[in-house]
Amino acid sequence: MSGVTPGAFAADRGLASCHCCGKLSPVELGRCPRCATPLHLRKPHSLTRTWALLVAAAVFYIPAMSLPVMRISGIGGGEESTILSGVVTFWQTGSYPVAIIIFTASVLIPILKVIALVWLCLAASGRASGSSRSLALTYHITELVGRWSMVDVFVVAILACLVQLGSVMTITPGPAALSFAAVVILTMFSAMSFDPRLLWDQRRNVRIPTH
Numbered sequence: 736m737s738g739v740t741p742g743a744f745a746a747d748r749g750l751a752s753c754h755c756c757g758k759l760s761p762v763e764l765g766r767c768p769r770c771a772t773p774l775h776l777r778k779p780h781s782l783t784r785t786w787a788l789l790v791a792a793a794v795f796y797i798p799a800m801s802l803p804v805m806r807i808s809g810i811g812g813g814e815e816s817t818i819l820s821g822v823v824t825f826w827q828t829g830s831y832p833v834a835i836i837i838f839t840a841s842v843l844i845p846i847l848k849v850i851a852l853v854w855l856c857l858a859a860s861g862r863a864s865g866s867s868r869s870l871a872l873t874y875h876i877t878e879l880v881g882r883w884s885m886v887d888v889f890v891v892a893i894l895a896c897l898v899q900l901g902s903v904m905t906i907t908p909g910p911a912a913l914s915f916a917a918v919v920i921l922t923m924f925s926a927m928s929f930d931p932r933l934l935w936d937q938r939r940n941v942r943i944p945t946h
């Protein structure tokens with residue numbers, strides 16, 4: 736960007752903002768003088784961690800979608816349901832809002848989140864392009880969405896309660912529930928390990944040590 740004086744960046748002057756309290760201090764101090772949190776110019780090994788967590792999340796996504804997420808058992812026997820077959824059942828029985836919420840929260844959002852993080856990682860390492868504005872917006876949305884990923888778990892929990900109260904049927908979580916929880920947690924940690932400042936470093940063509 737033009738009009739930016741070299742050395743106007745905190746990292747160029749060896750100043751790091753504390754991860755905990757935000758105080759700007761020289762990185763040589765090692766620890767924040769206010770709250771004693773270790774100081775780093777950038778999140779340590781940000782891209783490596785983000786990639787590793789993303790790959791793990793993508794692996795868990797396969798059993799999360801293909802294995803049964805719940806078992807409904809009653810007098811007449813048991814029935815297993817995957818996330819997708821559950822969505823189809825809700826849609827066919829006319830529970831459109833529930834079908835839409837489950838589909839969005841458990842199928843669409845995890846995929847979009849992984850795609851967004853892959854794009855951010857590629858952009859931060861100079862292998863993909865994008866405007867500063869769209870990259871920043873993508874990062875904000877990814878962060879925001881992470882907090883709502885558990886919506887799906889609540890929906891299943893509420894359904895389980897409703898069914899157990901209303902009849903002699905019982906709902907037990909299937910193996911996909913655990914995989915799904917792993918996807919949610921891994922993508923959450925992945926977004927947390929990503930340091931958005933790497934995007935702007937890449938834009939300025941500087942490499943700031945991340946260890």
Ligand SMILES: [Zn+2]
Pocket residue numbers: 753754755756757758767768769770771772
């Ligand atoms: Zn501090």
